[in-house]
Amino acid sequence: MILDTLETTKNIPAPAISRLCLIYDTCVDLEAQGVAEISSQDLAKRLGTAAHNVRKDISFLGEIGTTGAGYATFLLKDHIGKSLNINRVRKACVVGLGRLGSAVLEYPILAGRGIEIVAGFDSSTNRIETLVAKTPLYPAHEITDIVKRKEIEIGIIAVPAESAQTTADALIAGGILGILSFAPGAIDAGSSGVAVRTINLVNELRIVSALMGTNAAAGSDQQK
Amino acid sequence: MILDTLETTKNIPAPAISRLCLIYDTCVDLEAQGVAEISSQDLAKRLGTAAHNVRKDISFLGEIGTTGAGYATFLLKDHIGKSLNINRVRKACVVGLGRLGSAVLEYPILAGRGIEIVAGFDSSTNRIETLVAKTPLYPAHEITDIVKRKEIEIGIIAVPAESAQTTADALIAGGILGILSFAPGAIDAGSSGVAVRTINLVNELRIVSALMGTNAAAGSDQQK
DNA sequence: TAGATTGTTAATCGATTAACAATC
DNA sequence: TAGATTGTTAATCGATTAACAATC
Numbered sequence: 001m002i003l004d005t006l007e008t009t010k011n012i013p014a015p016a017i018s019r020l021c022l023i024y025d026t027c028v029d030l031e032a033q034g035v036a037e038i039s040s041q042d043l044a045k046r047l048g049t050a051a052h053n054v055r056k057d058i059s060f061l062g063e064i065g066t067t068g069a070g071y072a073t074f075l076l077k078d079h080i081g082k083s084l085n086i087n088r089v090r091k092a093c094v095v096g097l098g099r100l101g102s103a104v105l106e107y108p109i110l111a112g113r114g115i116e117i118v119a120g121f122d123s124s125t126n127r128i129e130t131l132v133a134k135t136p137l138y139p140a141h142e143i144t145d146i147v148k149r150k151e152i153e154i155g156i157i158a159v160p161a162e163s164a165q166t167t168a169d170a171l172i173a174g175g176i177l178g179i180l181s182f183a184p185g186a187i188d189a190g191s192s193g194v195a196v197r198t199i200n201l202v203n204e205l206r207i208v209s210a211l212m213g214t215n216a217a218a219g220s221d222q223q224k
Numbered sequence: 225m226i227l228d229t230l231e232t233t234k235n236i237p238a239p240a241i242s243r244l245c246l247i248y249d250t251c252v253d254l255e256a257q258g259v260a261e262i263s264s265q266d267l268a269k270r271l272g273t274a275a276h277n278v279r280k281d282i283s284f285l286g287e288i289g290t291t292g293a294g295y296a297t298f299l300l301k302d303h304i305g306k307s308l309n310i311n312r313v314r315k316a317c318v319v320g321l322g323r324l325g326s327a328v329l330e331y332p333i334l335a336g337r338g339i340e341i342v343a344g345f346d347s348s349t350n351r352i353e354t355l356v357a358k359t360p361l362y363p364a365h366e367i368t369d370i371v372k373r374k375e376i377e378i379g380i381i382a383v384p385a386e387s388a389q390t391t392a393d394a395l396i397a398g399g400i401l402g403i404l405s406f407a408p409g410a411i412d413a414g415s416s417g418v419a420v421r422t423i424n425l426v427n428e429l430r431i432v433s434a435l436m437g438t439n440a441a442a443g444s445d446q447q448k
Numbered sequence: 449t450a451g452a453t454t455g456t457t458a459a460t461c462g463a464t465t466a467a468c469a470a471t472c
Numbered sequence: 473t474a475g476a477t478t479g480t481t482a483a484t485c486g487a488t489t490a491a492c493a494a495t496c
Contacts, residue, residue: 013463021430025408039477048410051477052465059479067478068472084434092429099330103323104425113426114433154432178432184249186272195435197428201328202337204421205316206245208378208402209338210308211419237487263453275453276489283455291454292496454495465484472477 016057020080022047023054025113027077039070086114092154093119094135095143095167097127100182101158105135118150123163143167147174157181168196240281244304246271247278249337251301263294310338316378317343318359319367319391321351324406325382329359342374347387367391371398381405392420 012020026046030038040058044051058064058076061083065071081087092115094105105120122128123140131137138146147155147170155171157164157179164183171179171194178195181187184203187196236244250270254262264282268275282288282300285307289295305311316339318329329344346352347364355361362370371379371394379395381388381403388407395403395418402419405411408427411420 015463017434018427018431021427021434022408022424024430025427041477046410048412050465053463055478056464056480063479065478066472067470068476070477085437086430086433090433099327100324103327106323107425109426110429113430115426115429153436154429156429178436180428180432184246185270188272195432195437197432197435199423199425199428200246201331201423202333202339203242203245203249204404204423205334205339205378205380206248206310206337207242208404208419208421209310209314210241210245211421212377212402213309239487265453274489277487279454280456280488287455289454290496291494292452294453452496454493456491456493458489458491460489461487463484463486465482467482468480470477470479472475 012060016060017084019047019049019053019057020061020084021086023058024077024080024084024086027073027080028113030073031077036073037070038073038076040065042070089114089116090153091116091118091150092156093117093121093143093147093150093152094156094158095121095140095171096157096159096163097122097131097137098158101156102131102133104156104158105133115154118152119146121146123159140167140170143170144174147171147176152176154178154180157183157187159183161185236284240284241308243271243273243277243281244285244308245310247282248301248304248308248310251297251304252337254297255301260297261294262297262300264289266294313338313340314377315340315342315374316380317341317345317367317371317374317376318380318382319345319364319395320381320383320387321346321355321361322382325380326355326357328380328382329357339378342376343370345370347383364391364394367394368398371395371400376400378402378404381407381411383407385409 023043026043040051040054043054061079064076064079094101094117097105097120105117110117117135120133120135120137121140121143125139128137128139153176155176157167159167161183164181164185164187168179168187168189172189172192176194179187181196181198182201184200187198189196247267250267264275264278267278285303288300288303318325318341321329321344329341334341341359344357344359344361345364345367349363352361352363377400379400381391383391385407388405388409388411392403392411396413396416400418403411405420405422406425408424411422413420
């Protein structure tokens with residue numbers, strides 16, 4: 001039975017959501033390759049998890065597979081996409097056009113993966129004028145305005161730590177719905193209800209170092 | 225009581241390790257700013273967690289704070305650093321020098337944060353010859369050799385999905401101890417014991433989209 | 449002393465794993 | 473039919489939260 005879409009997302013554990021997004025992505029690839037069916041075991045191998053886990057995650061969304069057969073690639077993709085609302089293209093912008101920011105700005109894969117980057121921002125007018133990009137660029141003080149006008153839904157923050165919160169505030173003021181931040185430190189979304197996620201590159205490298213232990217690590221510990 | 229350093233890491237939950245690394249980083253900053261003491265509550269605010277959590281995480285490493293007073297910044301940093309073995313500089317390399325890879329190659333902050341990038345690799349000889357970088361660059365087929373010779377401990381993978389596993393195999397053959405991969409898809413480290421972590425940019429954006437829900441997200445859901 | 453704050457135990461909450469009946 | 477595979481319940485495992493005694 002398919003539960004009410006509006007409600008589902010709330011009750012699904014965050015790690016499960018993360019894996020479901022990976023499964024969605026895998027289905028997109030499989031479809032492109034013309035693979036029409038896939039089993040939970042196969043999916044598990046691709047994600048680096050157990051088949052248990054895959055079936056359980058999928059069943060959070062209600063029944064979809066055919067008991068006894070595998071999952072139909074298209075149906076699975078479609079079902080996850082609708083349930084998690086990731087089956088449409090979202091407009092996004094990048095704030096902070098240093099090396100990392102401009103890499104993301106023109107990240108080639110994004111286009112086919114549900115993200116359309118429609119604007120870039122930087123506080124340096126000089127940089128904006130110098131950079132060659134397909135995407136329109138604007139000075140940082142126009143963030144709120146442009147986000148509102150272009151109805152941008154996702155903001156990607158790639159500015160230095162000091163200006164991360166200010167940037168987030170400007171995005172939120174423009175009505176952004178989600179933020180992905182590369183700045184270290186917590187982003188405070190206040191009571192706006194904006195979804196925030198952080199990628200902390202330095203910390204990820206630290207974690208790898210820690211997992212390596214003193215020298216001989218005890219078994220790969222890939223996070224899920 | 226301080227537990228045997230060699231043993232500790234194993235018994236600490238992965239999310240706790242992640243937060244401890246963040247705390248370590250925060251202490252580095254605090255020290256630079258001349259702040260000699262900090263409370264669990266203060267740390268919690270900076271990480272975006274609860275004070276409970278901070279104290280619990282720290283106590284996994286054994287006692288260090290003074291009951292009733294806060295934590296001494298230097299001692300805390302030192303203690304976490306020693307316990308998790310993140311208090312020294314690790315040599316790292318970047319494989320794949322596209323936009324993202326070359327951004328990481330010259331990521332300015334890394335130097336002061338325990339990572340020294342000593343080599344870059346790319347399969348395109350042309351790109352290697354064209355790129356201007358402070359770091360020595362090599363063709364991809366020399367990975368195993370150079371990793372061995374330079375005693376590189378961490379490999380950062382920024383190649384397309386198709387070549388990620390091959391790259392990992394080459395790094396592992398060279399005796400790498402840890403891998404941070406930007407490629408989607410699971411990396412199989414076999415029985416090498418190599419620590420692997422993955423940053424999947426596209427998936428993070430998908431997760432943000434999913435958390436945004438249909439439209440009105442129900443409260444910020446920042447991952448810890 | 450009084451207020452603040454740590455370290456730790458116990459209780460709750462949540463996620464993963466295992467197992468199996470139902471079904472193709 | 474027989475083998476394969478899903479969906480789901482129950483059991484285990486693990487992490488977070490709450491609370492409080494010990495201490496500055």
